[in-house]
Amino acid sequence: MAGLKTIILLSFILAIGFLLVILSSALFHNFLPLLVVATYVLAPVPNWICGRAQSNDDFMDGGSSSIVELGRFLTGFLVVMGVALPVVLAHTEQIRYEAMAMSIVGGLLIYTTIISFTLFFREQEEF
Amino acid sequence: MSSDRLFRFPKPQWLNSANSRTAGVYLAGGLFSLSFFLLIDAASFSKSLKNASDFHMNFVDWIPGIFSALGMLVINSIDKTRLSGDTFAYSGDGVAWKARVVLFMGFAAMAGGLAGSVTVMVLKYVVPEAGFPTLWMGVANVMANALVMISSAVLWVSQNMEDDYTYNLAL
DSSP states (O other), X not given: OHHHHHHHXXXXXXXXXXXXXXXXXXXXXXXXGGHHHHHHHHTTHHHHHHHHHSOTTOSTTTTOOHHHHHHHHHHHHHHHHHHHHHHHHHHTTSSOHHHHHHHHHXXXXXXXXXXXXXXXXXXXXXX | OOTTOSSSSOOOGGGGSHHHXXXXXXXXXXXXXXXXXXXXXXXXXXXSTTOOSSOXXXXXXXXXXXXXXXXHHHHHTSOGGGTTGGGOSSOOTTHHHHHHHHHHHHHHHHHHHHHHHHHHIIIIIIXXXXXXXXXXXXXHHHHHHHHHHHHHHHHHHHHHHHHHHHHHHXX
């Protein structure tokens, strides 16, 4: 069964991501990098909300209404914010550059997991 | 459709797919976020310990960014189908003309933002001969406004793809 292996792999990646982010905070006794997790957890939320607002019954208009594009715009904003926030914090010496690198990598792993889970479950819903 | 085209070269075919439109919208959001955080970075650099000079960001540095964001909002809140109003019979009473005026004001606000950021950089940081770590506040301002402009252009192009895509689908 391929689905079980996928879930195990994704949870493994999620755990590594959280490990990296928490280490980047706890190693230097500075818990500002935890903001990255909040950003990446919030990142798919505009897409979900605006996807609900879309009228699904119109086939011709599929995926092209402006409210959906607003949601995509905000999601893109939040994804880049997850990378830009540690860079800004490191540039102004609020956190160290090692913590910046670890939190960026960990945050990207967490976000990849969230996106993969969404795709995975959407694919199962259709059948 | 192909006879009354304005430009000599056709658009590349990959621009007409739905996926590239979605990617364009995501890219526009990312570019806008990048420009926003460049401004935030300059402001927090101005307050941080690394800024040993007498130069600080105040409200003057924020005005071009505000104008650029306002122009982007105006441009992208216009319905693009209203611009070609002369082909539609129902859009009388100069709707296309009004849309073009509002669009012009949006573009003027955005170009004014970019020009204003260059002005702020030159008058505030280059003319008093600020060195590089201080000059970053001006450079980041110009980069942020240019990125707002690029993001707006990407969003414009990817919203105009929509028409061709739905047209192809309707056929």
